[in-house]
Amino acid sequence: MKKQLLPVIAFALASVALGTGIALSQSPAVAAETATPTQTDPMQFARGAKAWANNCSRCHNMRDPKELRDDQWRAAMMHMRVRAGLTAAETEDILKFLQGSN
């Protein structure tokens, strides 16, 4: 039993440690982009439109931004970040595009 527990704990700890390490070492641009999403970035809408067009249609038909409210898009995009392997920055860009287009 103990030998089975070790790889699971090691996996979880390594994930958290790796995640924390990368979070601390990520570039200032990414850190700023993910940490302060409320800051105005004039290019974010354009980046979001491009990321939306490139990623969403890889699996399903493009959904109209008007289908959901701003708050619903927040949860939907977190779900899609997991599904599509998006980065936090790409997710934030697409979210801003959808919220600005609905």
Add this chain to the structure above:
Amino acid sequence: MKTTPRPNLSGALWLLILLSASPVFAQSHADRIDELEAKTLAMAEELAILRAELEKERQAPDSEDMRSIRSESVAARQAAQNAEIAASEWKNSDSVTHLAGYASADYVSPENGNAAFVANFNPMFHFQYKDRILWEAEIEVEIEENGDTSMGLEYSTIDLFLNNNMVLLAGKFLSPVGNFRQNIHPSWINKLPSAPPGFGHDGAAPLAEVGVQLRGGFKIGEQSRMTYAGFIGNGPKLEGEDGEIHGIDTDGFTGDPDDEKVFGGRVSLLPLPKLELAVSGAFGDAAVVENDGVDFEGDPTRDYKVFGVDASYQWNNLDLRGEFIRQDIANEATSIAPEGGVWETWYLQGAYKFADAKWEGVARYTDYTSPHPDKSQEQWALGVNYLLAPSAMLKFAYESNTGLAGESTDDDRWLVQIAYGY
């Protein structure tokens, strides 16, 4: 010598002294002082009156108009503040809930057998805390042939967003081996009413896993990117029947009878934004835990491995994708079902939207091979879809199936489905 005569100043000084002492000058100065004193007194009285009036005004109650104006002003200011708070709080609250999912209604008409209507729906729940935690779950609700309603937990994970590139999932998740099961199978996404043979229960593709998973993605330069997923889970169970392995049950279990974990994952590369090439797999041990429909204990463990490759490409209205998956169970001489086996399937699918992207034609070829001939199936599926909305499709399809003669896998079928993702 010429001398300048000096003016006589002493005379003028005396004259000034005399004038200042005269009664006329003294009288004028006194009058001026009296006049100033009078004015000062008058101003003091006037100031006292004004102060009294001001104090009276302060202590007096507001007039009706003034009170009305003041209360309207306060109410308007409060309403503006409330509106501002209300407008921002549902957008920016720490916690967000979202109900999503999909539903479908089908009509299936096999070559041999009775045509029937089918219905199911899959609600999905998203509960998010800030940008750090997401709990997501999907329940599958189906009506059985006998009228019973079956319900299953497709997945339920707590996702921790560690940083820009990593998410840690814990719970029951869809298997990241391959792409169809984890991303394409929802009815509003799948372009045909049915899953390719081998991607269902007891097939070649693993369905779900219970454990922990780390996944995410990276950008590579301006255009390219990669995604990854790695997991540890309890692994599958084997079902024995008549001394053979009937199938590999990969529904995802909270128990682990063989006491051996399964490790696996998937890595995909997107050299172009809409071209994805992926390889995936898993390895571990499995054991027979059910024999002839009865729970069975003590069967020895044996090697289990799965390997898959998948690819997809989109160009304008064209959508191409394909996938290969193979599951292997090793032989185990001391088992109640000694012989192992290989479950293998692959499919290629092409779809094209036309008529202002309202209509879509689909073709898919699948070849599924099972150790049991009655399960193996080769299939051509052709379909036409009408897009009612971006997330709603009306599908018409025909399947040409080739399987063991007399088995349902050999029956051609007509299928109609309406699917809606919400």
